[in-house]
Amino acid sequence: MALPSTRTRYLFFTGKGGVGKTSLSCATGLALAEAGKSVLIVSTDPASNLDEVLGVGLRQVPTAIPGASRLFALNIDPEAAAHAYRERMVAPYRGILPVAAIQSMEEQFSGACTVEIAAFDEFSKLLGDPSATAEFDHVIFDTAPTGHTLRLLTLPSAWDEFISSSTGGASCLGPLAGLEKQKTLYAATVARLSSADETTVVLVARADTASLREADRTRAELADLGIRNQTLAVNGLFSDASSSDQIARAMTQRAAEALANLPEGLAGLPQTRIPFLPRGTVGLDALREMAYPETVAIPTSHDMPEADLPPGLSGLVEDMAAAGHGVIxxxxxxGVGKTTVAAAIAVALAKRGHPIVLSTTDPAAHIAATIDGAVPGLTVTRIDPAREVRQYTEEVLAKAGRQLDAGGRAMLEEDLRSPCTEEIAVFRAFARTVDEGRNGFVVLDTAPTGHTILLLDAAEAYHREVMRTQGDMPEAVRQLLPRLRDPSYTRVLIVTLPEATPVHEAERLSKDLARAGIEPYAWVINQSLLASGTTHPVLCQRGGYEVPFIRRVADELSQRCALIPWLAESPVGATGLAHLVTQ
Known part of the structure; x- marks a missing residue:
């Protein structure tokens, strides 16, 4: 069986977005259930697709999976958790405090900070309280992409430290009594995460350098948190060294080189390798194939299906260049290639003589490594959360703390020690970066879907928070939402892969953007094997599965659509990125 070890009761699957964490966690849970164990799979990802993979609608309570006896799953819905958390904090004061005071409390609990702490609250109940999952032999956590996961796993220590040092009620979390009651639960959560007898973390990666580098960074940061019982799962490993097909050879070579140069920390971990499967991993039958790849029939046809394909990126770049400035x-x-697409567009615009700022709000970004060298006219930046928190804290203390007495200043300093402060500080930096689009092009490689939506949704909550602590609001923040909603200033490109889950997830993102008043400019379908020119039987079969997803994006979901083939030449460096646009 090609699955990670399941010795401990708690299993965490984590890694760079798009590496197959959900599929692998579900395949592992299904295999355990079919071996006679009772299993609960939990998603902590704001952008979860757990229900799609398992083929059943999920809620925040364990739901039995049809066709899989003893297998259950649930989604921690951050928005629903935030609503329940907000009501729990505010309800005791209804009918006691004036209406205006109640409204003020509700506003405090309306931002991204509350969404995150509420989701963590639910997570802690499942991990820190054994009675919450007592009927299950194994609890599997399908976690969010790396940056969000690390924040989630760091929160037990961060909140515990914050609660211990708090003496008042100034926090953006609202009445601290609600958190004080959780101290024992949070301490148990920290202990369980760190126990090698109880918890295993599976670092999921693809056999490519960026994915393995991200897994190693995760390994080191988890080890620093005391979470050292880790294993490595290399997913979707394609290998056919004897093939004469250019694409098959390139895939084989890239994987072999990446694994031959494993970072030292990863090389010492127990390792599982899951082979490339010619069809998707949605549904129980596909998950069984993932667990038992030796049962999969080997395809023999060298013919790729014929299909009408969308054009490449170059037309989109020409249209965007004509505007002369703005935000892309x-x-x-x-994991769909947002960083690569953003870098390719930035390089193409810079080569047309435009001043370009290429930046990211993604805590797990690798933009600098993608560019791999200087490009005239192109500036690469990154929003660094630690630096932004430091600057924001100093600014608030200088402005708001000046008129406070010792007690008031101590309360403000306490407020700023809250982990929620990071959301506000990063949001300000995001607004500053968008402001630069007035005088040139800003290309923003944004964080994975859930985090991005939380960031955009933070605008109104940020306004209230900054008025409470500072009394003024930067002009860049004031202009942010109007600029994001202005199609002549901001062009949103939704990047996806020609597969079921990425397309469905992108469709949900598009609807979320519509609710925020933002209309996508175009969709980009990345890494299409159908368009690659391959004749390898396994890759041709996978290419055939792409057709309905390409057609759905091109015909139903987008006004403009571009398609990028899977390229034998890795799209790294100015030359490789330029080739991505000209295809």
Whole structure:
């Protein structure tokens, strides 16, 4: 069986977005259930597709999976958790405090900070309280993409430290009594995460350098948190060294080189390798094939199906260049290639003589490595959360703390020690970067879907928070939402892959953007094997599965659509990125 070890009761699957965490966690849970164990799979991802993979609608309570006896799953819905958390905090004061005071409390609980702490609250109940999952032999956590996951796993220590040092009620979390009651639960959560007898973390990666580098960064940061019982799962490993097909050879070579140069920290971990499967991993039958790849029939046809394909990126770049300035944002599910597409567009615009700022709000971004060298006219930046928090804290203390007495200043300093402060500080930096689009092009490689939407939704909550702590609002923040909603200033490109889950996730993102008053400029379908020219039987079969998803994007979901083939030449460096646009 090609699955990671399942010795411990708790299993965490984490890694760079799009590496197959959900599929692998579900395949592992299904295999355990069919071996006679009772299993609960939990998603902590704001952009979860757990229900799609398992083929059943999920809620925040365990739901039995049809066709899989003893297998259950649930989604921690951050928005629903935030609503329940907000009501729990505010309800005791209804009918006691004036209406205006109640409205003020509700506003405090309306931002991204509350969504995150509420989701963590639900997560802690499942991990920190054994009675919550007592009927299950194994609890599997399908976690969010790396940056969000690390924040989630860091929160037990961060909140515990914050609660211990708090003496008042100034926090953006509202009445601290609600958190004080959770101290024992949070301490148990920290202990369980760190126990090698109880918890295993599976670092999921693809056999490519960026994915493995991200897995190693995760390994080191988890180890620093005391979470050291880790294993490595290399997913979707394609290998056919004897093939004469250019694409098959390139896929084989890239994977072999990446695995031959495993970072030292990863090389010492127990390792599982899951082979490339010619069809998707949605549904129980596909998950069984993932667990038992030796049962999969090997395809023999060298013929790729014929299909009418959308044009490449170059037409989109020409249209965007004609505007002369503005913001271009690549958005989509983690792992679909947002960073590569953003970098390719930035390089193409810079080569046309435009001043370009290429930046990211993604905590797990690798933009600099993608560019791999200087390009005239192109500036690469990154929004660094630690630096932004430091600057924001100093600014608030200088402005708002000046008129406060010692007690008031101590309360403000306490407020700023809250982990929620990071959301506000990063949001300000995001607004500053968007402001630069007035005088040139800003290309923003944004975080995976859930985090991005939380960031955009933070605008109104940020306004209230900054008025409470500072009394003024930067002009860049004041202009942010109007600029994001202005199609002549901001062009959103939704990036996806020609597969079921990425397309469905992108469709959900598009609807979320519509609710925020933002209309996508175009969709980009990345890494299409159908358009690659391959004749390898396994890759041709996978290419055939792409057709309905390409047609859905091109015919139903987008006004403009571009398609990028899977390229034998890796799209790294100025030359490789330029080739991505000219295809």
């Amino acid at each position: 944002m690549t958005m989509g599910k983690g």
